[in-house]
Amino acid sequence: MLGAAQEVGRSGFLVDAGDKILLDYGVKLNPLGVEYPLDPKTHLDAAIISHAHLDHSGHLPTLFNHGNIRTYMTPPTLELSRLLWNDTLKIAAADDAIAYFSKKEIALAEKYTFQVPYRKHVEISHNSSLELFDAGHILGSALVKLNLKNNFSMVYTGDYRMDDTRLQTGANVPFDSCDVLITESTYGNREHPPRKKEEKAFVDMVQETIDSGGHAVIAAFAVGRSQEVLDVLFEYGIKADVYLDGMCQAAAQIYLKNPTYLRDPQFLKKAIHSVKMVSSPRIRKEVLKKPSVVVTTAGMLQGGPVYQYLGKLYGDPNSSLIMTGYQVEGTPGRTALDHKRLVIDGTEVELKLKIRRFDFSAHAAHSELLKMIEKVSPKNIVLVHGDRKVMFEFRDELTAKGFKAFAPAVGDTLSF
Ligand SMILES: [Zn+2]
Ligand SMILES: [Zn+2]
Incomplete structure (x- = not known):
C-alpha cells in the first residue's frame, strides 16, 4: 500500500505477481501542502491509471524521472490527466513551489501510455493481462481487472458509482468472481441524500x-x-x-x-x-x-x-x-x-x-459498495480510499457478513 490506505488521497498500490504492476499514482492535496505516495522502490513492468483525478494520476509523471514505464489508461483519462498535469506545473510556477516533474516527463508519460478502450483484453506480459470497464465516476474512469500468474484474478475499482448519474452510466461489472477486490470505501458508512x-x-x-x-x-x-x-x-x-x-x-x-x-x-x-x-x-x-x-x-x-x-x-x-x-x-x-x-x-x-x-457525489454510497461486493463475490476484499474510521467500520460490517476484508495502512503489505 503506497497510499490511499486509511486515508483519501495519493492512491498508489503495487501488485507483485512476478510482474510488478502499479495501480494509480496520485497526490494528496492537503491544506498545508501536498503529500505523495511512497516510492515503489522497484522496477515496474506496468502502471495503470484508473482515472484522471489528481489523487489517482497526479504523481505519475515523476516516475519518468528515472526511466520509462509502460502505462495503461483510457483515451479520455490521458487527455484529462494531461490537462491536470500541466495545471500542476502552472500552479507550482505561480507559487514558486517545487514541481517533481517537468514538461519533459509529461511528454514521456504520454509517449509511453497505451490508450486502452473499455472491454479490450490487453497482454502486459505472458503472465499478466488487463481489461478496463466503465466505472461510472467521471469521463473515462475505469475498473481495472487483472489476470495474473496461475489464474489469479484481481479487480481494482478506482472511484466508482453503481447508480447512473447525469453524466455517466453506472459501473459496468461483467464478472462474478475474483480472488482479490480492491475497492474504494469513501462512503463506507453512509448514503447520499436523494x-x-x-x-x-x-x-x-x-x-x-x-x-x-x-x-x-x-x-x-x-x-x-x-x-x-x-x-x-x-x-x-x-x-x-x-x-x-x-x-x-x-x-x-x-x-x-x-x-x-x-x-x-x-x-x-x-x-x-x-x-x-x-x-x-x-x-x-x-x-x-x-x-x-x-x-x-x-x-x-x-x-x-x-x-x-x-x-x-x-x-x-x-x-x-x-x-x-x-x-x-x-x-x-x-x-x-x-x-x-x-x-x-x-x-x-x-x-x-x-x-x-450540496452533495453531488460521484462516489459509491454504502449501498452501492455492497452491491459491487455482492456482484463480484470476491474471496478477499481490500478497502482503500476511505477515512480510517470509515474503513474500520465498513471492514467490521463486511467481516460480520462473512467476507474476508482488510483495511490496511500505508506501508503495509498483504499476501494472498
Ligand atoms: Zn475520482
Ligand atoms: Zn479519488
Whole structure:
C-alpha cells in the first residue's frame, strides 16, 4: 500500500505477481501542502491509471524521472490527466513551489501510455493481462481487472458509482468472481441524500439569489462536477446568464470530444453551449454587472478564479457561494462553510453572502459498495480510499457478513 490506505488521497498500490504492476499514482492535496505516495522502490513492468483525478494520476509523471514505464489508461483519462498535469506545473510556477516533474516527463508519460478502450483484453506480459470497464465516476474512469500468474484474478475499482448519474452510466461489472477486490470505501458508512431533492434545493437557491438581485458563485471541481452542475442548471432552466470560468472550460471541451464515454452527450452539449465562457478579464467584469450565475474552480476554494468573484461579493448578503463537493477539514472551503470566514488577498474577511454545500457525489454510497461486493463475490476484499474510521467500520460490517476484508495502512503489505 503506497497510499490511499486509511486515508483519501495519493492512491498508489503495487501488485507483485512476478510482474510488478502499479495501480494509480496520485497526490494528496492537503491544506498545508501536498503529500505523495511512497516510492515503489522497484522496477515496474506496468502502471495503470484508473482515472484522471489528481489523487489517482497526479504523481505519475515523476516516475519518468528515472526511466520509462509502460502505462495503461483510457483515451479520455490521458487527455484529462494531461490537462491536470500541466495545471500542476502552472500552479507550482505561480507559487514558486517545487514541481517533481517537468514538461519533459509529461511528454514521456504520454509517449509511453497505451490508450486502452473499455472491454479490450490487453497482454502486459505472458503472465499478466488487463481489461478496463466503465466505472461510472467521471469521463473515462475505469475498473481495472487483472489476470495474473496461475489464474489469479484481481479487480481494482478506482472511484466508482453503481447508480447512473447525469453524466455517466453506472459501473459496468461483467464478472462474478475474483480472488482479490480492491475497492474504494469513501462512503463506507453512509448514503447520499436523494439526488432529485438535492438538485431541486440547489436550483431553488440559485434562482432565489438571482431574484434578489445577487450573484450565485458555484465552486466546483473542474473535471466531472462542473459539467454535472451545468447539466442540472440547463435542465431546470435558470432565468439568468450562466458563465463558466477557469479550467472547467478546457475540461468541458474534453467531455464534448468524447461522447461515447457519456450517458447523454447530446444533453451535455446543449448545456455547455448554453453558457458563456469567461475567456478574458473583460468578460469577468461583465459577469458582475447584472445578476448572474458563475460556475468556477476551485472546488475547495484553494485558489483559482473563484477568488476574483468572492473578492467583490463577500460582503453582499444577496449573493451566494454554493459548494458542490466535499470540503476537507482545514481547507479554505471548509472554514468558509463552518465559520463564514475566508482569507482574500491576504486579509481575513467575514462572509456575508449565503453559503451552502450540496452533495453531488460521484462516489459509491454504502449501498452501492455492497452491491459491487455482492456482484463480484470476491474471496478477499481490500478497502482503500476511505477515512480510517470509515474503513474500520465498513471492514467490521463486511467481516460480520462473512467476507474476508482488510483495511490496511500505508506501508503495509498483504499476501494472498
Ligand atoms: Zn475520482
Ligand atoms: Zn479519488
